[in-house]
Amino acid sequence: MTIQSFGESSGYLSESRRKITYFSNSYVLGLTVVAGIGGLLFGYDTGVISGALLYIRDEFEEVDRSSFLQETIVSMALVGAMIGAAAGGWFSDAFGRKKATLSADVVFALGAIVMAAAPNPYVLIVGRFFVGLGVGIASITAPVYIAEAAPSEIRGGLVSTNVLMITGGQFLSYLVNLAFTEVPGTWRWMLGVSGLPAIIQFFLMLFLPESPRWLYMKKEKSDAVAVLSKIYDPFRLEEEIDQLAAALEEEGQRKTRVSYLDVIRIKPLRLAFLAGAGMQAFQQFTGINTVMYYSPTIVQMAGFQSNQLALLLSLIVAFMNALGTVLGIYLIDHFGRRKLALSSLFGVTISLIILAMAFLLQPSDSVTGVYGWLAVLGLALYIAFFAPGMGPVPWTVNSEIYPEAYRGLCGGMSATVNWISNLIVAQSFLSIAEATGVGPTFLILAGIAVAAFIFVAVFIPETKGLSFEEVERIWQERAKGNRGVGDVPDKREPLL
Secondary structure (H helix, E strand, O other): OOHHHHHHOOOHHHHHHHHOOOOOOHHHHHHHHHHHHHHHHHHHHHHHHHHHHHHHHHHOHHHHHOHHHHHHHHHHHHHHHHHHHHHHHHHHHHHOHHHHHHHHHHHHHHHHHHHHHOOOHHHHHHHHHHHHHHHHHHHHHHHHHHHHHOOHHHHHHHHHHHHHHHHHHHHHHHHHHHHOOOOOOHHHHHHHOOHHHHHHHHHHHOOOOOOHHHHHHOOOHHHHHHHHOOOOOHHHHHHHHHHHHHHHHHHHHOOOOOOOOHHHHOHHHHHHHHHHHHHHHHHHHOOHHHHHHHHHHHHHHOOOOOHHHHHHHHHHHHHHHHHHHHHHHHHHOOOOHHHHHHHHHHHHHHHHHHHHHHHHHOOOOOOOOHHHHHHHHHHHHHHHHHOOOOOOHHHHHHHHOOOHHHHHHHHHHHHHHHHHHHHHHHHHHHHHHHHHOHHHHHHHHHHHHHHHHHHHHHHOOOOOOOOHHHHHHHHHHHHHOOOOOOOOOOOOOOOO
16 A cells, blocks of 8 residues: 555545644644754754864864864764763653653753863863763654654654754854854853753753653553643544554563664564664765864865854855755655655765865965855855755654654664764864865765765655554565555554
């Protein structure tokens, strides 16, 4: 049965689904925005360090002399994020998405205070680690919380709102960077104010409910129904409860203890994880955080030496990132996850080639000229293609492809892959650029983008508009090897 025929045979359900829009339920939208502040923390931390690093180098001579120390200041947050994502997946499954989010806020705020007060680069690195822990936890709990509260028809767009908050946080960080360029203690203000969104989210989150699906699977059915009744009309509510009841019954027939080894042993789960983790790895290895962490540095490499001008040009890049994500929110539930990722990767490849050519063709003794502006154009095109597709798609796909019992666990493992990949890129970009040149470095990223295109074309199914249970059946069919990408299997067939 194809996706289209399923929709045609759904009777009342197909009619009700067409009536659901992003703004039709203010309660769901409120949950999404508050949970999405976790994405704002993620984005702000990603963007702010790129500008702060320019002034940290000015204050600490040992940082200015060492590319390795600069990379460590940037990437220590990623080490923390790796640990936070791995622990956050387990924590959110065991204690709930809400408690995990509250914990992330506390840890992030603590890290922001340590960074702002750091007397030397090494205390700063400790603060970066704590901030990373908070970001890592938030990176898994925010999209899962949103996905589990969202109707399936608009789930992609609402989860992508979390990515909009990430890109919005990056844009905000560049605004803050510019605002503090003439203020004493420049970088301390840049890094310290990052704790404010965490504090705001903590207090707002106290008034929000736990994820209804998590509550139901933990057999707190009355609380789950109370939350779901604020999301769905009575007819749709009954169907959602029936689906949750069936899922709970199936979970009861499985092993009661969820194990990391299950991800290796159970073939449908293994296929889902490989797809999700692959998307997360390629998101980073195609260079997005090379651009976001080092965009002012890249601009200076292209010949624009002024710190303020480098930050201003980077602000334009960050604005395009946020604007592109808004487009992605619309496209992801209309165009589909798979097509959006493929078109995004095609454009990313072309943009990286333009960036590489700008540096390869620029004379070594050249000051800013046509090739410097060509590099800025390449950065802008890269963001324009990346932001609507490979920005939101990996997070959306990972929030919806895993069975309920494994959603936090696999989501955390996949997010950890993202942060490990992010760490590798952040810790190696400057060193590789020094060893091989900036142009060849961008050519390497272009080659990876081609590999990512092939991976998506071969391994990623279309999940647009499907329920969690329908997505789960896709992997069951893939494991059997008897259905194509995007097909919805017969509802009578068993799940994992």
